[in-house]
Amino acid sequence: MTLSFRGFEKNSSDESDSDSGEDFEEFNENDSADSIQDEEENMSDDEAATTMDNETKNGDDDEDEVVKAIKAEKNKQRDHPPTITCDDFIVDISFNPSRNLIALANIVGDILLYEYNTEETKLVNTLELHLKACRDVEFDIDGTTMYSTAKDKVIMAVDVETGKLKKCIEDAHEEPVYSLKCLDDNKIVTGDDGGTVKLWDIRKPDPVFTLKIGDEHVSDMITNDAQKYLVCAGGDGVLTTIDLKGSKIYTTSEEYDSELTCMGLFRSDSKLLVGSSKGKFYLFNWKEFGYHSDEYLGQKHSIQCMVPITQNIVVTSGEDGVLRAAHMFPQRQLGIVGQHRLPVERLDISHDGQFIASCSHDNDVKFWNISYFESIDSIIDVNHKQNKKKDMSNNLPSSSVKNAADFFSGLA
Template sequence: MCPTDKLAPISAMVDSDSDDSSVSMSDSDEQPSGNEENPIDEEENEENPIDEEEDEVIKAIRLASKKKKNHPPPIRLEEDLTSISFHPHEDILAVSDALGDVNLYKYSLEENTNIGTLELHTRSCRGMDFSHDGKTLFTIGSDKAIMLSDMATKKLIKFYEDAHDSPMYCISVLGEHIFGTGDDDGHIRLWDPRVPQQIYKARRNEEYISQMITNEEEKYLLCTSGDGSLTTFDLRNRNFLVQSEEYEEDLTCIGLFRDETKVVVGTNKGKYLIFNWNQFGLHSDVFPGPKHPINAIVPITENIVVTAHDDGIIRATHLFPHRHLGIVGQHENSIVETVDICNNGTFIASLGMNSDINFWNIEYFADFDKVNNKHNKHDSKREMKNNLPSSKYGNASSFFSGLVDEES
């Protein structure tokens, strides 16, 4: 989906689930082992008081952890899955596979129902995106073809054969009458569905184009690449604008936040590179992550991003000020390849290399934006181990060691 469609504010909290895809803290999680109900006594609190901001964060997490039933159940398929994409307006998730097909699921808190299968590509479907109005699904495949399918009739409406000389790696709908594609060898092409051929092509990168985005103004196209550079094109005049310095790591994904005044780029070394909008030649800030490759990034508020990593963990990070919030969820024994956010910002879905799709409720992050506005000192290593309410795993640190159920 277009990044500008994914910046809708997140609203109030709803109930959270306790099934196998999202287990909140149980009583045993909240209570320490042994006879003591609370290992942190009043005297210890006086010597090591929790700062006001962190205390508010703990309250927000504890409140969310008590909720139930807040996301759809997981989707488990036998096929090798390649990508996922939420419909921008309806409760539909598109799931592509290595056979070249796209399955459409109507999701709800109770169940996920397959409402149709689109048999599109002769080889693996490598990426997809919806038009802004949701009426058309755009897909790319290893067969070098681009397919446009009508969502109302589930029929193919346009077909570009041999659209690139190399297999395409990514596709992005950039406006009402324009979309872009990037391939394994660094070529980008722009297309207008009303005409039979590409309207612009260029090659400024030596490696694969990992992701392409624009903003609401649709003036610039930003492309991240495996060669370590961020390349910017002028969409309106259809020409090359600027290329950043070449970083010694793959640039794997990109997102917009802070009312599209900031650009965050993820790398295969786990770093967050931050650029100012209109200043694409050199990053303005860098924030080190957990040293695991970042495979996908989704801005979920104006300050918070969720990222998918090679170690199977989905992490949340507050970018202004820099702070690791914790673990949103985890795919056991599987790389997390991509994440996407649903149309109303209630939850995200993640795809693991084992072809499991999990849903995670993220509404509680609205409260984090309210309480994470101070530049207090924090323990980054500990915070990267914190499990948030959506996670199905018990907390790996002592972050919640002092929490007890207020009703117990």
């Protein structure tokens, strides 16, 4: 935005007390521009500084209050890393769990590693790992090993510090691998486009088990700290739970009327939230995966991704490119965290919980400071009557768009 400012001061000439035209003409000749300039040059430094201060003050008084508010917003100290703009479509992102490092997986099969802080993002490594489009990238629990998978059916394990390849599993699945989840003790699980899930110990050449759970892609997988059950969301609208210890299917849910796209855990892992391509959320009690305990319409667009922020708050996004926050217990919309011009593909949260990152179809990765949620979480009024339409359009502090009411509140 280009702003123009007006700070000019026009001084009118003093009227002459002289009653003769000759005197007036004589005044114009003697008080020439040169004599006025000489007078200004003979001013003391203090007098000149005072004059400049007065002119500046008068100019500032002429500025519109809205312009001042805009300038104040522009001059605020940055509280989040700058946007990363990429040449290629970003398929997935993953924050390192122990340092300020984020991995970006793109459509040409490369993984880009960026260090970040509030002032800059710095590309520290480009890893050309896959021959086809990446599908998923994840760090292990310590952040020392990075796993990736792609449409080429290959699973890669890379040392984060050196960038050297630790493990390469070719033809890991018969179908392209769609999703990957890190467990502990060198174990990962992968799901493919054809509904097959495999558990791997990367120290061994073959999978620990292989289970066919459906006919559509495995869109997301999740487990809790105990890692007894692995819950898989499917493109066929079915939630399938695998008993990891017993290497068998534990239960399957009813078939829902849309693709199940993403999942998150809340309330000390006792509640499972599942998003869908029709904008609905389904809430399950942990271990009770056959049928949801509650459901509600989150938005009219497809929900592609979610990230839990606190034990009660989730941020979701998808087809409309808007990141929205909701409080789950009680359920109510909190507002807009941020926005992209195009659909959002993935979300993730930093190791310290201060930022979330989002990647969009416009090849941008944006960062949002969400530290304010800790205070919001503790002051939610359970008896407050929700205006859902108003709350869904409310711009939260991290949003790049300000609410008109907030913006003009200090201008009265």
